[in-house]
Amino acid sequence: MLMVSEQSVPQRARTSATLYDYDRVRRAVAFVSGKRLEQPSLDEIAAHVGLSPAHFHRLFRRWAGVSPKLFLQALTLDHAKRLLRGSASVLDTAYEVGLSGESRLHDLFVAHEAMTPGAYKRAGEGLEIVYGFHPSPFGLALVMASPLGLTGLAFADGENDRAHVLAEMQARWPLARYVHDPARTARYVQAVFGAPAGHANVDVVLIGSDFEIRVWRALLKVPTGHAVTYGDVAQHIGCPAAARAVGRAVGRNPLAFVVPCHRVIGASGALTGYHWGLTRKRVLLGWEAARLTSAK
DNA sequence: AGGGCCCATCGCA
């Protein structure tokens, strides 16, 4: 599916191409969404990211599996609204579709919730977390794992964003012991981004409050190519008036991409927010829509 | 224990 799984390309070339591709895509998407009214041509967009039209076209075939035209079509408000069709009912699926059957989902700290005051709840005391940065189709990814499985997945915007992203993630579980060991986190990248969309074969550890975990589990039911509203999620977890609280919990999702918080959008179809940048949310939704179309 | 503040919401005028 991705560069990650192409066996013929040498490791180093794959790595740089992946990050390079994402950066170009990101700039193209930001350019287009900033000029909604002018409707820039493909040639103009290619020029903006410093590529010839032919190279621009090849980049998209390689990265998204579809033409740039098709990909950029997936970024309209109209398309986002279409993702919402049947949004309430997708949540009624019997089990999480975001993970493969072999995956295991561990809800840490929930059991303690009743007896622990707020600060202690998130501390992560006694937990050892290994971490590393790896290239991904959506930019540099910070992968965090505890012995039971994948604990954190965050995106950085370039090399000089690393420290900030790491600090932000570590602040979630301040008492955990952190070990920098990219060799041990590398396999998660393949498992998450190399799997058929929405079926990552990884053990997953969700650390959060009871409410947050109910929200995150609900998100795992939203299949690729669908979106739900914050209100849909609120309804589903039995707090119909808590759409706004859901928004807050969605924003604290520690597992970008795996827990598909990018598939939650406003009731109007607008992409209201994304912890790792609205442009990236647009890219993720466009990428999934494009790949779904090309698979048909 | 309780008040105040923040927020990736939502629907109505």
Add this chain to the structure above:
DNA sequence: TGCGATGGGCCCT
């Protein structure tokens, strides 16, 4: 547009 009701989390008494 703009506003008010809204619930959870966190920080401060």
